[in-house]
Amino acid sequence: MQTSLYKIWLIARSEFWRRVRSKAFILATLLVPVGFVAVAVAPALLGYLAEQGSHQTVAVVDRTDRLEDSLSAASTDQLTFRPVDQSVDSVRAAVRAGTYDGYLLLPDSLLEGTAGATYVAAQGGGLTDKYQIEQRVSQVVQAQRLQGANVSEDVLSIIESDVSVKRRTLRDDGAQADRTLAYTAIGYAMGFIIYIAVLIYGQYVMQGVIEEKSSRVVEIIVSSVRPFELLMGKVLGIGSMGLVQMLIWGTFVAGGAAAAAPLLALFLDPSSLEVSPDASPDAIAEAAGVTIPTIPVELVVWFVLFFLGGFLLYASLFAAVGSAVERQQDAQSLLIPVMMPLIIPILFLAFVLESPNATAAVVLSLIPFFSPILMMLRAAITTVPVWELAVSFGLLVMAFVATIWIAGRIYRVGILSYGKTPSLREIARWATYH
Template identity: 30%
Template sequence: MNKFWIVLAHTYFTKLKSKSFMITTIITALLVLGLTNLNHIIELFSDEETKTVAVIDKTGELYEPLEEQLKTDGEKDIDLRMFKGAEDKAKEKVQNGEWQAYVVLGYDDKQLPKAAYYAMTVADSDTPLQLEQALQQIKTTLATAKIGLSTEQVKELYEPVVFEKVALEKNAKTEEELNQARLLVYILLFAIYIFVFMYGTMIVMEVATEKSSRIMEILISSASPVQQMFGKIFGVALLSLTQFSILFVIGYTSIKENGELTAILGFEQIPVATIAYAIVFFLLGYFLYATLFALLGSLVSRIEEVQQMITPVNLLVIAAFFIAMFGLNNPEVPFITVTSFIPFFAPMIMFLRVGMLNVPMWEIALSIGLLVATISFFAYFGAKVYRGGVLMYGKSTSFKDIKKALQLTKK
């Protein structure tokens, strides 16, 4: 048992002190900080200068209503200026950079407002959009006045229809709670996907590197292959939890400091059960795929063969992720319910259902039980394959090598 802890500690501290781990953690932490403070970053680099837009009002009636409507809409970054000169002169001022753009106002054949917006480029969509929306309000007012509708009648006409959504199920989540849960589940699903993918591959590379350098022959004489296998799995698991904890603390602290994002995500009301299930399914998902990756890693002799061998497992992880993405909008469909009990998909799909629905406890227990049973099977079977696989050298061509590894185990 002491040799198991030695392998675990060696795997953990070697990876923890590696430059790649430190660089990856720092870069990911910066990305997390950037994403959680994206609104502040955009404000920091946004151009807050007031944009001067000249108005040539051919009607003599629309300039003042347009200016008033922009003020009503709260648009403060557009400075409207009445211009009574020729359009050629206005064009020169835009080309010289004195004005951002100029607008020509007029009436169409129905005596309703129309406009033409002139600028050096139309890459800036905000300014013309704000002007268009303001002019649309004026057009609506004039059109309704023509048919004799009062202001109150217009407001009543455009008032949104009352449409309530009432859940009859006891303790069912409200629409607001579902939207918050959907976003939280998406973030945690993405974290599970990335970490299972990244650290599962790390186990394969670890074993393949040792085999390709012939270090495995020395290691076998000091510790049994089974001890090596589980030592590496738990060592990398501890490493992943270390990195995940660092990133979670940074991300959570940053979100808490960002009041707007906290309100959107609903981080002040995260159920403790959701966090607990996230940890449980994260660990179970990791150990399931880790045993598979370790098994496959023992069959390859060169690093170049790793990608080909682990592709089927990678496809399972990708499939689980995409099914989960589909389930975010349809968590109650039978397909999602069924896949939540399939061990390879359960870490993501059952967690998705738990986060968004009131899932019966027996379903959660059954899913976790099937996961634990599958992990136990692959741990037992993987240990047998690993014991013989680490002694196999030469090109690994297919999964038929598992049979060869089992035969070597019996010797």
């Protein structure tokens, strides 16, 4: 037993260091966080720059004779309404000449509600321009209709006022600010991270087995170690590599979260948020309604455990598939039974997000092939009893033990089998060989 564990340790260590020292690992570890930041920040930054750099001048042809002044007063730095006293044909010619970006036609029956406004642009605009024009026309028309109905100023202020509802979550130490949206995003991210990690690192395991088998190196290796020891060492070594990579990326994320508030404060005006000009970046961000939640330590611990459990479960299956083929292309048809249990929880993400405590959600999160993704999602967005987490992880461990035993029996036959790609029925029969 001791010798067997030592051999597994040697194989796992060799797999770990061989891959961690590779240029591909180093580049992926450094570039993936940069890519995530670029994907997350670039759309918002480009949208901000586009908004700052764009300006629309809209001519207003007001046939009601009651709206043009209000629209002109509703102009902003990005959108200017300019009343004109010209015919539609003249305004259309001015738009073609580039004097205006478009013109807004307000028919005389607009205030009665029997006709709508029409906006004609020189070129197709974006959704933001369309929304801004519609919003301001609706506000001005609504205000004018209310005034025409002799509604008092008090009633107008009531209609125009917004009521904010602050959500709080009841905790043992009292009610705290509700961060459901933030923790939903965290849970969703954790689920997808585990899905992508299991898929990528599982492919590493399969590819490594195929390379060793096709080069006949495995024939030399199995003369010194048993196939099961080789399988377990390979799975543990690549799993350790994946965990190290995740921890490094987690450090980058933690550093980025710590720097998020100071960076956000650079783009916010304290006076518009009714806070002191010398307020801290955290206070400015909180006044803007943007807070970076603190991820509980226990959630991180469970994430690591379920990540390892999910990887070990699926990696053993990927290794079994890799041992049955000689080329990467031949493995595609055999991967379908392995990939289906990995894809199914993705289909239930929306349901679990909507009803994390529903009976179906609880049952699905206890199934070992689904629990690495769905249980982590539930743990992030709601309070999951510790016994549920423990039972789910216990079932995951037992499923891994059973799977690695079956995969080991397939592996010992598959790595020394060459020629025609076996069918699923033949692979199942390998598991019964003594």
